[in-house]
Amino acid sequence: MNDTQTDNAGVLPIADMICFSVYSAGHAFNRVYKPLLDRLGVTYPQYLVLISLWDRDDQTVGALGKALMLESNTLTPLLKRLEGMGLVSRARDPQDERQVRVKLTEAGRALRGEADSITMCILEATGLPIEELRDLQTKIVRLRDHLNRAAA
Amino acid sequence: MNDTQTDNAGVLPIADMICFSVYSAGHAFNRVYKPLLDRLGVTYPQYLVLISLWDRDDQTVGALGKALMLESNTLTPLLKRLEGMGLVSRARDPQDERQVRVKLTEAGRALRGEADSITMCILEATGLPIEELRDLQTKIVRLRDHLNRAAA
DNA sequence: TGCGATTAAATCGTGCGCGATTTATATAAG
DNA sequence: CTTATATAAATCGCGCACGATTTAATCGCA
Structure with a gap:
C-alpha cells in the first residue's frame, strides 16, 4: 500500500473505468467531427x-x-x-x-454528398483498421444493449 | 439495390457506425448510473x-x-x-x-463508502465477464487516444 | 355514442460540454 | 523595474439529454 493518500481498495482509478472510457471516447469523437460538421452547419x-x-x-x-x-x-x-x-x-x-x-x-438531401468524405476522415482519425473497428463496434453495441436492458 | 428509397452507396446505416455505438453506449451508462447516483444526490x-x-x-x-x-x-x-x-x-x-x-x-469523503456497491451494480449491468470488459476498455481507450490525437 | 386509457409530441427546468472571450496572476525579457 | 507574454480559471451563449409534466389525438370498450 504505497498510495499517496488513502487506502484505495475497491474504487478503481477513473482511467480504468470502462464507463469513463466510453464517456471520454464520445467526447473525442465529437472533437473530430466538429470541424467537419461545422462546414455543413450542423451538430453531431x-x-x-x-x-x-x-x-x-x-x-x-x-x-x-x-x-x-x-x-x-x-x-x-x-x-x-x-x-x-x-x-x-x-x-x-x-x-x-x-x-x-x-x-x-x-x-x-443535397448535404448527403458530403457524408462519405466525412466518414473517411473519421475512419482515418480512429487510427484503426476497418476490421478492428467493426469488431469493436459489435462489442460496444452488445455492451450498450445489456446496459439498456438492465436500466429498463 | 432493393432499398426502399435511395441509393445508399457509401453512407452506413446509423446502427453500424462506431461513433453512434459509443454515443449511445454513453447514454446507456448514464441510464444505469442515474438511479444509483440519485441516492447520493450527484450526477455522473x-x-x-x-x-x-x-x-x-x-x-x-x-x-x-x-x-x-x-x-x-x-x-x-x-x-x-x-x-x-x-x-x-x-x-x-x-x-x-x-x-x-x-x-x-x-x-x-463519507460518500466514498457507497462507491463499491455502485461499481458492482454497473459491472453486473454490463452483462459481460470482467476479462472481456477489461479487454474492451483497453481497446476503447486506444480508439479515444487516436481520436484525440487526430483532433489536436 | 361516449368516455376513460393510451399514445405522440411538445414544454419546462436542470446540468452538462464546449467555443470564444475575459479577468487575474505569474513569468520572461529588455 | 516594467512591460509583453503566458497561464489558470471564470464567464457567457448555445445545443444537447432527460425527468416530469402537459396537450392533443386516438383507441378500447361498454
Missing part, C-alpha cells in the same frame, strides 16, 4: 438525424427517437433547428394527428 | 470528480480537467454545485493565485 446529433433520413425519408419523431435512442424532449427542439435551417420539414400526419412526420428538403 | 460527471478526489485529494481545476478531459468552462460550474452541496471546498492556491485547489469535505 443533427447529423445523425440527417443520416437517418438519408437512409429513410419521411419518418415520425418517434421513429427517429427509436433509431437514435433519444426522446421527443431532445428531438423536438433539435428538429425545429434543422427546420429553421431549411434542411427538413415537420408536419402533422393527416392520418394520425398525434404524429409529426419529418422529411428532408432539397437542401437537406 | 460530478461522481467522476469525486472518484478523482477520492484517489487524490486537493487537486487544481486544471488537474481535474486533465484527468476527466474536460475544460474549466465545464468544471467550474460543476465544482460550484459540488461546493454548494457541501461535498468539496474550492480555494485559490496562496502559492499561485491563478490556481483553484479543490478538496473533499468530510461529507465528500
Whole structure:
C-alpha cells in the first residue's frame, strides 16, 4: 500500500473505468467531427438525424427517437433547428394527428454528398483498421444493449 | 439495390457506425448510473470528480480537467454545485493565485463508502465477464487516444 | 355514442460540454 | 523595474439529454 493518500481498495482509478472510457471516447469523437460538421452547419446529433433520413425519408419523431435512442424532449427542439435551417420539414400526419412526420428538403438531401468524405476522415482519425473497428463496434453495441436492458 | 428509397452507396446505416455505438453506449451508462447516483444526490460527471478526489485529494481545476478531459468552462460550474452541496471546498492556491485547489469535505469523503456497491451494480449491468470488459476498455481507450490525437 | 386509457409530441427546468472571450496572476525579457 | 507574454480559471451563449409534466389525438370498450 504505497498510495499517496488513502487506502484505495475497491474504487478503481477513473482511467480504468470502462464507463469513463466510453464517456471520454464520445467526447473525442465529437472533437473530430466538429470541424467537419461545422462546414455543413450542423451538430453531431443533427447529423445523425440527417443520416437517418438519408437512409429513410419521411419518418415520425418517434421513429427517429427509436433509431437514435433519444426522446421527443431532445428531438423536438433539435428538429425545429434543422427546420429553421431549411434542411427538413415537420408536419402533422393527416392520418394520425398525434404524429409529426419529418422529411428532408432539397437542401437537406443535397448535404448527403458530403457524408462519405466525412466518414473517411473519421475512419482515418480512429487510427484503426476497418476490421478492428467493426469488431469493436459489435462489442460496444452488445455492451450498450445489456446496459439498456438492465436500466429498463 | 432493393432499398426502399435511395441509393445508399457509401453512407452506413446509423446502427453500424462506431461513433453512434459509443454515443449511445454513453447514454446507456448514464441510464444505469442515474438511479444509483440519485441516492447520493450527484450526477455522473460530478461522481467522476469525486472518484478523482477520492484517489487524490486537493487537486487544481486544471488537474481535474486533465484527468476527466474536460475544460474549466465545464468544471467550474460543476465544482460550484459540488461546493454548494457541501461535498468539496474550492480555494485559490496562496502559492499561485491563478490556481483553484479543490478538496473533499468530510461529507465528500463519507460518500466514498457507497462507491463499491455502485461499481458492482454497473459491472453486473454490463452483462459481460470482467476479462472481456477489461479487454474492451483497453481497446476503447486506444480508439479515444487516436481520436484525440487526430483532433489536436 | 361516449368516455376513460393510451399514445405522440411538445414544454419546462436542470446540468452538462464546449467555443470564444475575459479577468487575474505569474513569468520572461529588455 | 516594467512591460509583453503566458497561464489558470471564470464567464457567457448555445445545443444537447432527460425527468416530469402537459396537450392533443386516438383507441378500447361498454
